[in-house]
Amino acid sequence: MGEIEHTSWTSIGLDERLEDVAEKVFAIIACDGLWKSFTNVEAVTYASEQLEVAKKMDIQQEPNETREIAELRIVAERLASEAVRRKCGDNVSVIVVKLELIDC
Numbered sequence: 620m621g622e623i624e625h626t627s628w629t630s631i632g633l634d635e636r637l638e639d640v641a642e643k644v645f646a647i648i649a650c651d652g653l654w655k656s657f658t659n660v661e662a663v664t665y666a667s668e669q670l671e672v673a674k675k676m677d678i679q680q681e682p683n684e685t686r687e688i689a690e691l692r693i694v695a696e697r698l699a700s701e702a703v704r705r706k707c708g709d710n711v712s713v714i715v716v717k718l719e720l721i722d723c
Contacts, residue, residue, distance in 0.1 A: 644718045645670075645691070647698070652711035656702040665701065666715060669694045691715045 647653075647662055657665065673690040680689045695713040702711045 644720075646716045646718060647713065648716065649698070649713040650710065652707045652709035653698060653702045653713055655709055656705040656707040656711075657698075662698065666694050666698060669697045687717065691717060 645666065647666055649662075653662065670690060673693040676693070678686070678689045678693060680686065681692075684692070692715075695715045698715070699711040699713045702713075
């Protein structure tokens with residue numbers, strides 16, 4: 620979303636095993652409003668911290684929303700709110716998606 624040619628990509632370090640990071644693997648999909656306020660590393664760090672906070676919260680789930688999806692929604696909302704608080708000066712849309720390992 621946004622100006623993809625201006626956004627760099629990050630990946631898991633080669634020295635980390637996928638089994639060790641399986642619980643914290645997620646993708647942040649966002650428009651340029653978020654990336655005007657966060658570097659890639661800042662966004663991932665902030666999202667990781669907020670996910671840990673959300674896991675301990677008493678969350679009001681939406682109808683048909685699992686606990687895990689509610690936690691990811693909270694993280695996306697907080698990322699967007701923080702971008703606005705940092706005065707990004709643009710619209711902000713954020714989706715946080717958990718990635719799961721599967722055996723093939």
